[in-house]
Amino acid sequence: MTTKSKEGARVRTSLRRGASWLALTLVAATAVTACSSAATSGGSGQQGADSASAPGPEALNGKGEVPITFWHAMTGANGDALQKLTDKFNQANQGKVKVTLAFKNNYDDTLSAYKNAIKGGQMPDVVQVYDIGTRFMIDSKSTLPVQAFIDKDKYDTSDIQPNIAGYYSINGKLNSMPFNTSMPLLYINKTAFTKAGLDPSKPPTTLDEIAEAAKKLTVKDASGNVTQYGFGATAYGWFVEQWAAVANQESCDQGNGRDNRATKINLADDKHIKLFQWWQDLVKQGVAMPLDSDTKNGDTAFSSGKVAISLESTGSLGGFLKASAGAFEIGTGYYPKIDSSDTGGPIIGGASLWVVGKDKDDAHKRASWEFLKFLSDKDSQATWHTSTGYFPISKSALETDVDKQWVAQKPQFATAIKQLGDTKLTKATQGCLLGVMPQARKAVDTALQATVLQGKDVKETLQGAEKNVEALIKEYNQSVGG
Amino acid sequence: MTSAKPPDKAPVTPPSATRGGGRVRENLLGLLFVLPGLVGLGVFVIFPLVQAVYLSMMGSDILGNPTRFVGFQHFAELFTPEFGNILLHTLIFTLIVVVGGVVLPMSLAVPLSQKLPGMRVFRTLFTLPFAYSASAAGVVWLLMLDPSMSPVNWLLRLLGVVAPHWTTDSGWALVTVSGVTMWMVSGFNLLVLAAGLAGIDEEVLEAARIDGATGIRQFVSVVLPMISPSLFFVIVTTTLTALQSLGQPQVMTDGGPNGDTSTLVYSIYNQAFHNNNSNYGLASAQGLVLLLVGVLLAVVQFGVIERRVHYR
Numbered sequence: 001m002t003t004k005s006k007e008g009a010r011v012r013t014s015l016r017r018g019a020s021w022l023a024l025t026l027v028a029a030t031a032v033t034a035c036s037s038a039a040t041s042g043g044s045g046q047q048g049a050d051s052a053s054a055p056g057p058e059a060l061n062g063k064g065e066v067p068i069t070f071w072h073a074m075t076g077a078n079g080d081a082l083q084k085l086t087d088k089f090n091q092a093n094q095g096k097v098k099v100t101l102a103f104k105n106n107y108d109d110t111l112s113a114y115k116n117a118i119k120g121g122q123m124p125d126v127v128q129v130y131d132i133g134t135r136f137m138i139d140s141k142s143t144l145p146v147q148a149f150i151d152k153d154k155y156d157t158s159d160i161q162p163n164i165a166g167y168y169s170i171n172g173k174l175n176s177m178p179f180n181t182s183m184p185l186l187y188i189n190k191t192a193f194t195k196a197g198l199d200p201s202k203p204p205t206t207l208d209e210i211a212e213a214a215k216k217l218t219v220k221d222a223s224g225n226v227t228q229y230g231f232g233a234t235a236y237g238w239f240v241e242q243w244a245a246v247a248n249q250e251s252c253d254q255g256n257g258r259d260n261r262a263t264k265i266n267l268a269d270d271k272h273i274k275l276f277q278w279w280q281d282l283v284k285q286g287v288a289m290p291l292d293s294d295t296k297n298g299d300t301a302f303s304s305g306k307v308a309i310s311l312e313s314t315g316s317l318g319g320f321l322k323a324s325a326g327a328f329e330i331g332t333g334y335y336p337k338i339d340s341s342d343t344g345g346p347i348i349g350g351a352s353l354w355v356v357g358k359d360k361d362d363a364h365k366r367a368s369w370e371f372l373k374f375l376s377d378k379d380s381q382a383t384w385h386t387s388t389g390y391f392p393i394s395k396s397a398l399e400t401d402v403d404k405q406w407v408a409q410k411p412q413f414a415t416a417i418k419q420l421g422d423t424k425l426t427k428a429t430q431g432c433l434l435g436v437m438p439q440a441r442k443a444v445d446t447a448l449q450a451t452v453l454q455g456k457d458v459k460e461t462l463q464g465a466e467k468n469v470e471a472l473i474k475e476y477n478q479s480v481g482g
Numbered sequence: 483m484t485s486a487k488p489p490d491k492a493p494v495t496p497p498s499a500t501r502g503g504g505r506v507r508e509n510l511l512g513l514l515f516v517l518p519g520l521v522g523l524g525v526f527v528i529f530p531l532v533q534a535v536y537l538s539m540m541g542s543d544i545l546g547n548p549t550r551f552v553g554f555q556h557f558a559e560l561f562t563p564e565f566g567n568i569l570l571h572t573l574i575f576t577l578i579v580v581v582g583g584v585v586l587p588m589s590l591a592v593p594l595s596q597k598l599p600g601m602r603v604f605r606t607l608f609t610l611p612f613a614y615s616a617s618a619a620g621v622v623w624l625l626m627l628d629p630s631m632s633p634v635n636w637l638l639r640l641l642g643v644v645a646p647h648w649t650t651d652s653g654w655a656l657v658t659v660s661g662v663t664m665w666m667v668s669g670f671n672l673l674v675l676a677a678g679l680a681g682i683d684e685e686v687l688e689a690a691r692i693d694g695a696t697g698i699r700q701f702v703s704v705v706l707p708m709i710s711p712s713l714f715f716v717i718v719t720t721t722l723t724a725l726q727s728l729g730q731p732q733v734m735t736d737g738g739p740n741g742d743t744s745t746l747v748y749s750i751y752n753q754a755f756h757n758n759n760s761n762y763g764l765a766s767a768q769g770l771v772l773l774l775v776g777v778l779l780a781v782v783q784f785g786v787i788e789r790r791v792h793y794r
Contacts, residue, residue, distance in 0.1 A: 119547065294649075306630035439759060
């Protein structure tokens, strides 16, 4: 009996062992699976859309109610506002067009889903893509430029803010319809300014002025811990692009990628070095708060009163006002200059809407365009602006009563309207178009982290980042045959 | 077994039958039974594995479609200081998660296994982190450690401790991210270890006590060997969880600051999907490295630790 049970135990042990081994190998192997399965769905989908031909309004005749799908990434109040506008459109177009919204989590996921759809899946009819995905969308050869519809309909685009349309245009040709847009502002804690003996009606305008004010605004407690930092902003590449544009300097070569495909980003130049050095010094002196690249942390830092001067987009104004209500007053100023002699202005970004052309018949393309026209008219944009805080793309939306009332309640927003009006449209303020723009921005995030948070040498870091991105651009350009 | 067997035309052959035909039939029948399992294995494991090897030798276009054969170029790209750092972060991360994720629940499970009133409530509470998804845990801990209004920092200040910059300080970021992962795995591990402790025969402990083994001595020489199967299981599963953790660095630090929390899985995700990337070739090559690391660790664990495991 003893030998038998021993034998049994041995078999059991080795079985168990074998089973664990198998399980281990499986688990390890499935980790590899994740990345390969996404790449398996075949089909190269290189069929391009011809920009010359857009269907006219007759394409909808006799087609019944044309169903179109709209992939978007709007959450919370923004998502609700979009649903409301869509319902209104569907109501007005009963029997003609019916739009269904499909929420795709965030911009990155929307684009991933779209890429997989091109490779052989159900394509949406309209898709919302962030500004930095613009070059990629053109290169995906799956869309129909809205310029084709504009030309076909002789559609009047004079109401669209030229600076906003500028981002999505190459050689004056509009590729996609801008939708939700925002621009950066300087935010100040007016209450803290008054306490520090500074004039809250005069926000700082240059790096030097910010540094000077920030030193006065920094407050320490008895044991030497900082309770209020003078300055603090998210280590976010977008801000760096804005600083370059305000200096009227192009962020990448080839006319910001608008004359030809860009081949490198401009990062290791005097302006950028000065900027990064300034930020690093402020953090070293304990005057600026060390923050990572998560905008949520940067937002809380300002709205909780931990930092007195910050940078954020116009889109954050509503949240700031709500969070700071009763605690302190918020003021806004123009996005700061690196040097007082800088003559440019900020880039107005956000996301735009693309008409999908691949695998779509004329009725669907036309229906998509009808929907885009509706979303960009002045009433829709006034609703959109006042319920979300995004900048309206329609000039006349700002003249509507509902909009005027809203701006009167939020005088801080008037700064943004003035700032846009004062910004000349140049290649620098149009913003850089780059296939790998999302990765380039991430590389600048990382460079900010390295210099500001880790105190690495500014020039070396920027040169390194420039080189890394150059390699990515080269690979991208090769793969699209440019 | 015989009673459950459906009526068969041929006479029932005992398993020990030496006639060749019966053997073959039995083997075929066996194969039939494992076939569904093999198909699943083929579709979900073997095929993707082959696909990963294939992709790792191909370039990809902007949509991620494989384009041209590049040989071992992607593997050559792995011999950089950056990738070395990624492996180092993965090692430190795994070490903290496994050591902490086993020792912490163990130190909780021992007092929890005492028969005292209210222990059930505590056990449930301590097990709760198990119910969190990686992203939910990441978001909750981000709020807890928010640089401007963190409840944790507030508590530390009350104790007179200056809180570190949890996610922005290079030294702390990796500790923070692995600490959250440790917290997440400890719930499940506590459950397993507590069950192991509950399974110890009271008589054995009594016998040990009579022989004079109490306290630490009893724990090390009697309790530990008796729960060694549970302990081994916990070590192996925690190692794999740690190696595969993506949500924590992705949500909490996005690999930063300056790549200091970039682990192997994060890097794979970063190359394949993040920021509109679609470098499936390099991602697959890194995935194969992950497979290798997993297998190597398994060899070590099974070769060294399992020898000491005492199965009853």
